[in-house]
Each structure stands twice: as C-alpha cells, then as structure tokens.
Amino acid sequence: MPPKRKAVGAPQAGVAKAGRTSALSTPGPATPRSLESSFQSDGDDDLNDDDVDEVIKRKEEVIAREADEFVNTWAVDSSRFQARQDGGGSHRDGATQFFGSGKRDFSYLNLKPDHDQKPLWIDPEKGTIILEKFSPDADRVTDFLVTIAEPKSRPHFLHEYQLTAHSLYAGVSIGLQSKDIIDTLDRFLKTPLPESIRLFIESCTKSYGKVKLVLNNNKYFVESSDAELLQKLLRDEVIGKWRVQGSGDITTSYAPTMGGLVIPGTKDAAGVNQAGLNKSGNKKTAEDGAADAAATNEADLYAAINEEDDEDDKDAVHAFEIPETAVEIVQRRCLDLGFPILEEYDFRNDSNNADLEIDLRPNTQIRPYQEQSLSKMFGNGRAKSGIIVLPCGAGKTLVGITAACTIKKGVIVLCTSSMSVVQWRQEFLKWSNINPDDIAVFTAESKNKFSGNTGIIVTTYSMVTNNRERSHDSKKMMDFLKSREWGLMLLDEVHVVPADVFRRVISSIKSHSKLGLTATLLREDDKISHLNFLIGPKLYEANWMELSEKGHIAKVQCAEVWCPMPTEFYDEYLRANSRMKRTLYAMNPRKFQACQYLINYHEARGDKIIVFSDELYSLKQYALKLNKVFIYGGTGQAERMQVLENFQHNPQVNTLFLSKIGDTSLDLPEATCLIQISSHFGSRRQEAQRLGRILRAKRRNDVGFNAFFYSLVSKDTQEMYYSSKRQAFLVDQGYAFKVITQLANIENTPDLAFATAQERRELLQRTLVDNEKGAEDDVETDDLFGKVGRGRGGAKGRAAAVRRMAGTLGELSGGQDMAYIEQNKAANKGLKKKGAAKAEQSAFFKKLQREKERSRALARQG
DNA sequence: AAACGAGTAA
DNA sequence: TTGCATACTCGTTT
Numbered sequence: 001m002p003p004k005r006k007a008v009g010a011p012q013a014g015v016a017k018a019g020r021t022s023a024l025s026t027p028g029p030a031t032p033r034s035l036e037s038s039f040q041s042d043g044d045d046d047l048n049d050d051d052v053d054e055v056i057k058r059k060e061e062v063i064a065r066e067a068d069e070f071v072n073t074w075a076v077d078s079s080r081f082q083a084r085q086d087g088g089g090s091h092r093d094g095a096t097q098f099f100g101s102g103k104r105d106f107s108y109l110n111l112k113p114d115h116d117q118k119p120l121w122i123d124p125e126k127g128t129i130i131l132e133k134f135s136p137d138a139d140r141v142t143d144f145l146v147t148i149a150e151p152k153s154r155p156h157f158l159h160e161y162q163l164t165a166h167s168l169y170a171g172v173s174i175g176l177q178s179k180d181i182i183d184t185l186d187r188f189l190k191t192p193l194p195e196s197i198r199l200f201i202e203s204c205t206k207s208y209g210k211v212k213l214v215l216n217n218n219k220y221f222v223e224s225s226d227a228e229l230l231q232k233l234l235r236d237e238v239i240g241k242w243r244v245q246g247s248g249d250i251t252t253s254y255a256p257t258m259g260g261l262v263i264p265g266t267k268d269a270a271g272v273n274q275a276g277l278n279k280s281g282n283k284k285t286a287e288d289g290a291a292d293a294a295a296t297n298e299a300d301l302y303a304a305i306n307e308e309d310d311e312d313d314k315d316a317v318h319a320f321e322i323p324e325t326a327v328e329i330v331q332r333r334c335l336d337l338g339f340p341i342l343e344e345y346d347f348r349n350d351s352n353n354a355d356l357e358i359d360l361r362p363n364t365q366i367r368p369y370q371e372q373s374l375s376k377m378f379g380n381g382r383a384k385s386g387i388i389v390l391p392c393g394a395g396k397t398l399v400g401i402t403a404a405c406t407i408k409k410g411v412i413v414l415c416t417s418s419m420s421v422v423q424w425r426q427e428f429l430k431w432s433n434i435n436p437d438d439i440a441v442f443t444a445e446s447k448n449k450f451s452g453n454t455g456i457i458v459t460t461y462s463m464v465t466n467n468r469e470r471s472h473d474s475k476k477m478m479d480f481l482k483s484r485e486w487g488l489m490l491l492d493e494v495h496v497v498p499a500d501v502f503r504r505v506i507s508s509i510k511s512h513s514k515l516g517l518t519a520t521l522l523r524e525d526d527k528i529s530h531l532n533f534l535i536g537p538k539l540y541e542a543n544w545m546e547l548s549e550k551g552h553i554a555k556v557q558c559a560e561v562w563c564p565m566p567t568e569f570y571d572e573y574l575r576a577n578s579r580m581k582r583t584l585y586a587m588n589p590r591k592f593q594a595c596q597y598l599i600n601y602h603e604a605r606g607d608k609i610i611v612f613s614d615e616l617y618s619l620k621q622y623a624l625k626l627n628k629v630f631i632y633g634g635t636g637q638a639e640r641m642q643v644l645e646n647f648q649h650n651p652q653v654n655t656l657f658l659s660k661i662g663d664t665s666l667d668l669p670e671a672t673c674l675i676q677i678s679s680h681f682g683s684r685r686q687e688a689q690r691l692g693r694i695l696r697a698k699r700r701n702d703v704g705f706n707a708f709f710y711s712l713v714s715k716d717t718q719e720m721y722y723s724s725k726r727q728a729f730l731v732d733q734g735y736a737f738k739v740i741t742q743l744a745n746i747e748n749t750p751d752l753a754f755a756t757a758q759e760r761r762e763l764l765q766r767t768l769v770d771n772e773k774g775a776e777d778d779v780e781t782d783d784l785f786g787k788v789g790r791g792r793g794g795a796k797g798r799a800a801a802v803r804r805m806a807g808t809l810g811e812l813s814g815g816q817d818m819a820y821i822e823q824n825k826a827a828n829k830g831l832k833k834k835g836a837a838k839a840e841q842s843a844f845f846k847k848l849q850r851e852k853e854r855s856r857a858l859a860r861q862g
Numbered sequence: 863a864a865a866c867g868a869g870t871a872a
Numbered sequence: 873t874t875g876c877a878t879a880c881t882c883g884t885t886t
Contacts, residue, residue: 416878416879417877417878417879418878418879418880443879443880444879444880444881460878460879460880461879462871462872462878462879462880463879463880465872466871466879466880466881467871468870468871468880468881469880469881469882470880470881471880471881471882474880474881498872500872501872578873578874579874579875582874582875614875614876615875616875616876632876632877633876633877633878634877637865659876659877660875660876660877661876661877661878663877664877664878665877665878680874680875680876681873681874682873718873722873
C-alpha cells in the first residue's frame with residue numbers, strides 16, 4: 001500500500017497559521033481563546049497517531065528554528081511550544097487541508113513509481129495543484145505553474161495553485177500550447193494526469209488567444225488568424241450587429257515578423273542597444289530574444305513557444321472593424337462565448353504613431369523578477385495588456401518605466417493621488433533619459449502638454465474620469481488626451497479604483513496596450529474580476545517570500561500582541577455602540593502600554609517606527625501622551641513635510657503616528673518597525689499595504705536584519721476576528737504571525753502610562769466624555785481646545801457632557817478639563833521654527849476645531 | 863500669485 | 873460592519 005498521501009508533504013509544512021483554510025479560526029468577541037487551543041485543530045481530520053507524532057516532531061523543529069531572538073527576548077511563553085507537543089490529538093498541517101476529510105480522498109489515483117521525485121499533486125475535480133517546494137525540481141516547476149495557474153497560497157513548503165480558465169488563458173497568451181501544458185504538468189505530477197484535467201486544459205487552451213483586439217488608425221479591429229472563427233463570431237447575434245458596415249467584409253493581411261525584441265535593462269540589452277539593433281535589427285533570432293527575456297533556467301519549457309513564433313510569421317490574419325463604443329460589449333461577449341479577446345500591441349510595426357525617444361539610463365539593471373514579469377508582457381514580441389503584481393518596494397515603478405522604454409510610444413500614466421503623479425514623473429527622469437519637456441503632468445495645478453508630437457502624460461484617475469464642471473484648461477487637455485492614440489497606458493494601484501472608473505478611463509482614452517500595476521490584487525468585494533477583461537489577465541505575481549529570501553525586500557517578523565481589556569473598559573465595551581466600541585478597544589490602556597513598551601524597545605535598537613491607527617481619537621491621544629509626532633488628514637501640507645522630514649533625518653524623532661493617510665497618500669520615509677493599534681475592519685489589502693511600508697528597508701541585506709510588524713489586538717473583542725481576516729493575505733504569502741500574550745518586564749518600563757487603576761479610570765472617563773455624541777446635540781459649541789475661533793461657551797458643552805457622564809461613572813474631578821487641554825502640547829510643535837510656530841499652531845487647532853464642528857453637523861443631519 | 867475654505871464626488 | 877482621506881473646482885482672502 002502506498003504511503004498515506006497526506007503525510008507526504010506534511011513533515012515539511014508548518015509555520016504558525018499556515019494557509020488560509022487552516023483550522024485556526026479566531027473566535028468572535030467574548031470567546032476567549034487560550035494559547036494552547038490556537039495551535040490545535042478542531043479535530044475533524046483523521047490522521048493516525050504515528051503520522052501525527054511524526055508531523056508534530058518535524059513541525060516543532062521548524063517552529064523552533066523560527067522562534068527567533070525577538071520572540072525569545074520577551075520569553076513570550078516558551079511553554080506554548082511545549083503545550084503543543086503535549087497537546088496530542090489531531091493537528092492540521094499544510095497538506096491535510098487539501099487531502100483530509102474523506103470526501104476528497106484521492107488515494108484511488110495511482111502513484112507513479114518515482115513519485116517521490118515528483119513535486120506536484122493535483123485535485124482532479126477542482127484543478128487545485130499542490131507543489132512541494134522542497135523538491136529538487138521545485139524552482140523550475142514554480143515558474144511553469146505561475147504561468148498557467150493562479151497562486152493561491154504560498155507558505156514555505158507547500159504552495160497551492162489553482163488552474164482556472166483565466167490562468168490558462170494567460171499561459172496561452174505567452175505562447176504555450178495545450179500540448180506543452182499537458183506534457184509538462186504530467187511530467188511533474190506524482191500521479192498520471194487525470195483525464196478531467198486534460199480535458200479542461202484542452203477546452204480552455206483550444207479557444208483562448210485566438211482572437212485579438214487591435215487598434216489601428218484610431219479604429220478597433222477584431223482580429224484572428226482563423227477565418228472560420230471570425231465568421232462564427234460575426235454570425236453571433238451580439239457581435240455581428242456591431243461590425244462596422246462599409247469597411248469591407250473581412251480584411252486579410254499578414255502577421256508581421258517577430259524580430260528580436262530585447263527588453264532594456266536586461267543583461268543582454270546593453271550591447272544590443274549600443275548597436276541600435278533592438279528596434280529594427282533582426283540579427284538575433286526570436287528564440288534568443290525570448291530566451292534572454294525570460295532569463296529563466298527552463299529554456300526547454302519555452303523552446304516550443306519560440307519554434308511556434310517562427311511559423312507564425314507566415315500566418316495570414318483576418319479582421320473586421322468594430323466601433324469604439326462596442327469594445328467592451330464585444331470583449332465581454334467573446335469571453336462568454338469562450339474566446340476571450342487578447343489585446344496585443346505590435347508596437348514595433350506601428351508607423352502611424354510617432355516614436356518616443358526614451359531609454360533606460362545605461363547603467364540601469366532591472367532585477368530578475370522585474371525582467372520576468374516584463375517577459376510575460378512582451379513574451380511574443382508584442383505588448384500584451386495585463387496586470388503585474390509586485391509587493392511594494394519591489395520596484396513596480398521601474399517595471400512600468402521599462403515597459404515604456406520598450407514600447408517607445410506615447411505613454412499615459414494614471415495614479416490615485418497627485419503626490420504619486422509627481423513621483424512618477426521624478427522616477428521617469430531618474431531611470432530613463434527622457435527629455436523633461438516630453439513628460440508632462442496633468443493635475444489641478446499643472447495642465448501643460450509635452451512639447452514634441454509625442455510624450456508622456458502623468459495624471460490622476462479623477463482628472464480623467466471627472467464628469468463635472470471643468471476648468472477651461474482641463475477641458476482642452478482632455479480633448480487632447482482623447483484625440484490621440486497612446487502606445488501604453490500605465491495604471492498604478494489598479495486595485496483601489498472601482499471598475500466603473502476604469503470603464504470610463506478605458507473608453508475615453510484610446511491606448512494600444514494597458515499595464516496595470518499593484519501590490520495586492522485584492523478587494524473585499526468581488527469587483528476584482530472585472531479587471532480581468534477591462535485591463536487584461538494577471539501576467540505575473542511575485543512571491544513575497546522568495547523576494548525577501550533573495551534580499552530584494554526586507555525580511556519581516558510579524559506578531560500579534562494580545563492585550564487584555566481591564567474590566568471596567570470591557571464593561572463599557574459591551575455596552576457601547578459600534579462606533580464607541582472601536583474607540584474603546586483602541587484606547588485600551590494595556591494596548592497603550594504595549595505600544596509604549598514596543599516603541600521604547602525598538603527606539604533603543606535604533607529602529608524607525610511607524611504607528612498606524614485608523615481611529616483618529618486614539619491616534620491623537622497616543623501621540624500626545626507619548627509625545628510623538630503625528631500626521632492625519634487634517635495636518636496641513638507644510639506641517640506634513642516638516643514632520644516627515646524630521647522623521648527621516650532627525651535622530652531625535654524616531655516614531656511617527658499615522659492615520660490611514662499613511663496607507664496610500666504619503667511618500668513615507670523608510671521605517672523598520674511598524675505597529676498597528678487600530679485598523680480598518682478586515683481589510684487584507686490595508687494590512688498588506690502597511691506591511692509593504694517596511695519592506696523597502698535599506699538595511700535589509702545586513703546579516704540578521706529583520707523588520708518588525710506588530711498588530712496590537714484587544715483581547716475578546718471584535719478586533720480578534722478582524723485581525724485574523726486581515727492576516728489572511730499575508731499568511732498566504734507565507735508570513736507567519738506569532739502570538740504574543742505577554743511582554744516580558746513590561747512593568748519595568750520607565751514612566752509606564754496608566755499604571756495605576758486611578759489613571760485607567762480617568763482614561764476611560766475622558767474617552768467616553770470626549771466621544772460622547774449625544775451630549776453635544778443640545779450644545780451650541782464644543783471646542784475641543786477651549787476658546788479658539790468663535791470662542792464662546794467652549795467649555796460649557798463639555799461640562800454638560802461631563803456632568804451627564806459623571807452620573808453613570810462617579811468621581812470626576814473638576815480639574816480634568818485642564819489636564820486635557822494641557823496635554824495638547826503636540827510634539828509636532830517642537831519641530832517648528834521659532835517664528836512660525838505660534839501662527840501655525842493656532843492654525844492647526846483652528847483646523848481641528850472646524851473639523852470637529854463639521855463632523856458634528858453631519859452627525860446631526862444623519 | 864499663493865493659500866485657504868467650501869462644496870462635491872466616489 | 874463604517875468612517876476617513878483625497879482630488880477637483882470655484883470663490884475669497886492675504
């Protein structure tokens with residue numbers, strides 16, 4: 001009898017919380033979870049005891065290795081590892097979830113005799129592929145899998161991929177054939193390739209990539225080398241009626257030759273560029289070009305593609321025209337019919353659009369994964385539209401710029417904020433030799449075109465999408481943008497923009513190819529699938545773990561710190577509405593202490609620390625109490641710059657507090673430690689984005705360097721649940737979250753805040769009073785900061801609120817107001833130059849007050 | 863001119 | 873499950 005299937009990969013698996021579907025569900029509020037239980041499964045799998053022991057033993061080894069200095073320092077609880085050993089019972093490991101539960105037992109599939117040499121498993125029903133990452137073939141196979149399947153979960157030792165229609169489509173689009181895919185898969189499987197999978201692959205690949213959408217002379221054409229297929233589409237009720245009449249029936253031409261395309265910035269590019277061959281020269285064969293571009297060690301996998309390319313040259317292509325307005329309809333219809341339209345731009349043979357003079361600066365070398373992602377885009381010598389997923393700090397911008405340098409036509413770059421508009425322009429100037437006159441910015445402030453007859457425009461989504469009243473200059477600029485054909489549309493941060501916005505952007509601006517860039521192709525809604533046909537398939541998705549192992553991004557230690565709620569806080573928490581709940585678990589004094597402790601610890605180590613809080617009230621309170629600088633939405637532009645500048649260069653300023661403003665719209669200096677005290681529900685994207693803020697760390701290649709990511713969570717609250725949701729993405733990327741329940745010697749922290757019960761009660765009262773909404777309704781003004789601005793009756797409303805609360809809480813001293821105002825000597829102030837200090841300070845407070853008033857007015861309406 | 867505020871959209 | 877931050881435009885102030 002063959003060994004039990006599920007045991008095979010198991011010994012190697014095992015990081016804390018490996019895999020999204022693992023049984024480590026975090027219970028909801030008021031359901032305390034003991035540390036021990038968090039490492040046990042629900043007991044619904046059926047490993048036998050021998051297996052279990054073996055699994056546990058190996059797992060312990062892995063975990064022990066990973067339990068590094070930072071956890072041990074605080075002696076979190078070395079008992080927790082022990083506890084798990086004693087735990088006995090059933091455990092889940094990386095593999096069990098795929099092979100467990102009797103329903104999906106695939107032991108009927110016969111193992112190949114040399115199965116232990118093979119790295120892949122497959123689920124014949126669902127098309128899920130499991131890769132044993134420790135196999136000698138793993139590296140070669142990984143690249144193949146990334147090409148034909150969606151990465152779903154990639155912890156250290158077992159990777160899960162999913163075969164989907166889209167993923168196969170992407171594979172075909174870079175030139176793989178059914179046969180290549182089936183043969184290669186079969187070669188690396190432990191079992192013979194199931195018939196169901198073979199049929200699935202064949203049915204998908206047969207029709208995929210056969211139809212193309214081509215923009216030519218400002219007109220759109222549906223193109224295919226298969227005349228019969230085109231006829232079939234024309235007979236379709238939806239597509240047929242959109243054919244532009246009078247443009248002849250079906251036009252026939254010949255596919256252009258492939259030539260030897262070299263992506264600039266690759267090792268090979270230098271010489272070719274010098275000789276001026278990269279554009280027109282055909283000295284190199286297509287095979288060379290593609291192989292160089294791929295720069296992978298599995299030339300054999302790609303050989304088939306290249307042979308195919310050569311034959312392509314003689315193929316006749318047929319096309320019919322469709323109107324601009326019907327592009328999306330036809331695209332969608334084709335997808336439904338099972339012939340997804342591929343968008344390709346044969347930029348080297350486009351003589352209608354002026355060439356742009358742009359190249360990467362001579363000494364620029366792009367990294368292997370950047371090269372690899374671009375090779376997916378330019379795999380067959382043309383530019384394919386699609387999305388490239390790279391973690392923040394891994395050089396998305398450079399990928400975009402390199403794509404622009406390869407295409408060398410007009411480029412339009414779309415960003416989410418005007419900050420990043422400026423950055424994109426700077427990056428272009430930094431990495432490429434583009435003439436500064438040829439790259440223009442289109443925002444509210446600047447509406448200049450480039451000087452030549454082609455160039456680069458950098459703008460925001462809202463600028464292009466805006467339907468409302470426009471300034472005269474904007475209107476003129478939009479007409480200009482709409483009137484011409486762009487070679488490349490670069491879409492930054494594609495995940496944040498709603499599908500409808502894309503629709504408008506794409507329908508109003510004509511571009512030959514579109515490249516979407518993002519760090520996290522994730523949304524909590526289902527809109528992400530729209531991107532598939534609005535922009536194109538996912539061309540490449542980097543593996544975070546691999547990048548950090550190779551030193552391209554920093555290694556990160558992730559930890560979740562569980563902070564108990566003092567009883568009086570918890571009582572209020574149970575009683576409070578959801579708004580107040582959020583405030584309360586952020587203001588948990590134990591959390592505050594943990595935060596203080598971690599800041600102390602990491603400042604002493606020389607880390608630069610960013611603390612995130614989505615909850616504005618607690619953000620301010622934390623920052624003021626700890627005397628740290630902070631930035632939130634209401635912080636003026638000048639002050640922001642000043643604070644960031646200081647955080648970056650001033651050795652006295654090592655900790656910065658940020659609202660969610662820091663998620664997207666700030667160009668943050670490098671940090672090496674990150675603490676979250678409050679976050680946005682279960683947003684996986686936010687979690688990933690925040691983690692990304694420390695991946696850039698320059699010290700990442702120092703021996704033993706780690707960046708740190710802490711999530712502070714109030715125990716037994718909603719946060720526990722959200723936290724587990726938020727981590728799902730990172731866990732899939734292979735990050736292990738360690739749970740810390742106790743910070744060693746925290747009580748010895750100098751000036752530990754809220755150390756006495758008295759202080760904690762005061763904190764609670766103040767929190768309740770300050771956030772008491774109802775009390776403000778019948779009061780005219782309620783300035784947070786006394787007599788600023790209008791200056792009447794400021795304290796009156798507060799006093800009323802205080803009195804009301806006093807009824808329920810008891811003991812409130814009259815001096816509290818004073819203490820509160822006293823505290824608002826923001827650390828930010830210390831940064832200001834003497835002269836300006838006073839004026840800016842009062843402006844700051846004025847702004848705060850106005851903001852407060854506005855939100856109150858809003859609350860009253862609603 | 864530059865900076866700021868209000869209003870609106872998404 | 874909800875609230876926050878932004879971009880843009882126009883009009884007003886310094």
